[in-house]
Amino acid sequence: MNLNKIEGNGYRIGIPVPFPMKYVYCYLLPSDDSYVLIDTGYNYGKAREAWEEVFDQLTVDPLSIRAIYVTHFHPDHSGLAHWMQQKTGAAIYMHASDREMMDRVWGKGTVQTARIEEMMKKHGVPAALSSEIADHMDKMSQQMRPLPDIQELDHDPVFMDSSWQVLHTPGHSDGMFCLYNEQEQKVFSSDLILYPITPNISVWPGASQRPLHDYHLSLQKIKRLPVKTAYTAHGEPIHNVKERIDELIEHHDQRLKQMEELAGGLTAYQIASTVFAHRDLTPHQWRFAMAETIAHLHYLEEEKRTRTWKDHEGTIYNEHIHKTVT
Numbered sequence: 001m002n003l004n005k006i007e008g009n010g011y012r013i014g015i016p017v018p019f020p021m022k023y024v025y026c027y028l029l030p031s032d033d034s035y036v037l038i039d040t041g042y043n044y045g046k047a048r049e050a051w052e053e054v055f056d057q058l059t060v061d062p063l064s065i066r067a068i069y070v071t072h073f074h075p076d077h078s079g080l081a082h083w084m085q086q087k088t089g090a091a092i093y094m095h096a097s098d099r100e101m102m103d104r105v106w107g108k109g110t111v112q113t114a115r116i117e118e119m120m121k122k123h124g125v126p127a128a129l130s131s132e133i134a135d136h137m138d139k140m141s142q143q144m145r146p147l148p149d150i151q152e153l154d155h156d157p158v159f160m161d162s163s164w165q166v167l168h169t170p171g172h173s174d175g176m177f178c179l180y181n182e183q184e185q186k187v188f189s190s191d192l193i194l195y196p197i198t199p200n201i202s203v204w205p206g207a208s209q210r211p212l213h214d215y216h217l218s219l220q221k222i223k224r225l226p227v228k229t230a231y232t233a234h235g236e237p238i239h240n241v242k243e244r245i246d247e248l249i250e251h252h253d254q255r256l257k258q259m260e261e262l263a264g265g266l267t268a269y270q271i272a273s274t275v276f277a278h279r280d281l282t283p284h285q286w287r288f289a290m291a292e293t294i295a296h297l298h299y300l301e302e303e304k305r306t307r308t309w310k311d312h313e314g315t316i317y318n319e320h321i322h323k324t325v326t
C-alpha cells in the first residue's frame with residue numbers, strides 16, 4: 001500500500017492508475033470528527049481495491065468522509081468520484097468550468113470524441129490514427145459514467161484545523177484549482193507543478209485555446225506565495241517550489257523554441273512526429289502529444305512568432321515568422 005502520513009495528521013495515498021505515472025496521489029485529511037478527501041482516482045478494479053485496503057488499514061469508516069474536492073475533470077482525479085460518492089454519501093465540489101467539462105466530455109450523448117477526431121485531422125493526423133484516438137477516448141468515456149452529483153466549489157474548505165484558500169489555477173485544465181494555507185505555507189497543488197514529470201498543457205475542443213498562456217499566469221500566481229511544501233498529485237511532494245516553477249517555464253520555453261524552428265510550413269502532426277520521434281506512441285499518447293503540440297503552436301501564433309494557413313481541405317500549416325531562431 002502506498003500511504004504516507006503528512007504533517008498535520010493527514011494521509012497522502014497513492015492510488016494506482018493504468019498510465020506510466022503509476023499513481024495518483026489523493027489526500028485524506030481530518031476535519032473535526034470527520035474527513036475530507038482531495039481527488040479520487042481512476043475508475044478500475046485496482047484503484048477500488050486500493051481504497052478498500054486503505055479504509056481497512058486506517059480503520060476509517062467511508063461514511064465519515066463528508067466532502068470530496070475534485071481538483072479537475074481528468075479521469076485519474078475524477079473517475080472514481082461517482083463510486084466514492086456512493087460509498088461515502090459525501091458532497092463533491094469542483095470548479096464551475098470543470099464541472100461543466102465533466103458533463104461535456106464524459107456525459108451521455110457527448111460529442112467530444114467526434115470533435116477531437118476532427119481536430120486531429122485538421123492538424124494533419126492521418127485518418128486511421130485519428131479514428132484510433134477517437135476509439136480510445138470513447139472507451140475512456142464509458143468508464144467515467146455514471147457521473148456523480150457535483151456542486152460548484154463556492155467556499156474555502158476547512159480541514160486540518162484551518163481554512164484553505166481556493167486558488168483557481170487554469171492551464172492544465174480550465175477549472176483546475178489548488179488549496180493553499182498561508183499560515184502553514186502548504187499547497188495541495190494537484191497537477192499544476194509536478195516532479196519529476198511535467199504537467200501536460202493541451203488544447204481541447206470546448207476549452208481554452210490558449211492554455212499555455214493560462215498556465216504561465218497560474219505558475220506566477222503560485223510563485224508569488226510563500227510555500228514550504230507543495231503536495232502534488234503525481235511523483236514526489238515539492239519543497240523547492242519556486243525553482244521547480246522556473247524549471248517548468250524553461251521546459252516550455254525550450255519546447256516553444258524547438259517547435260518554432262521546426263515550423264517551416266508543416267502541420268502540427270509533422271512537428272509532433274519530429275519532437276516525439278524518440279518514442280513509440282500509443283493512440284492515447286498520440287492524443288496528448290498532438291494536443292500539447294497544438295497548445296505550443298497556438299502560443300507561438302498568439303505571440304506572432306508563427307503564422308498559419310489552411311489548404312483547400314482545411315488542413316492547418318504553421319510557418320515561423322523569423323527564419324533564425326536563437
Ligand SMILES: [Zn+2]
Pocket residue numbers: 072074172191
Ligand atoms: Zn490532470
Ligand SMILES: [Zn+2]
Pocket residue numbers: 024074076077191233234
Ligand atoms: Zn493527474
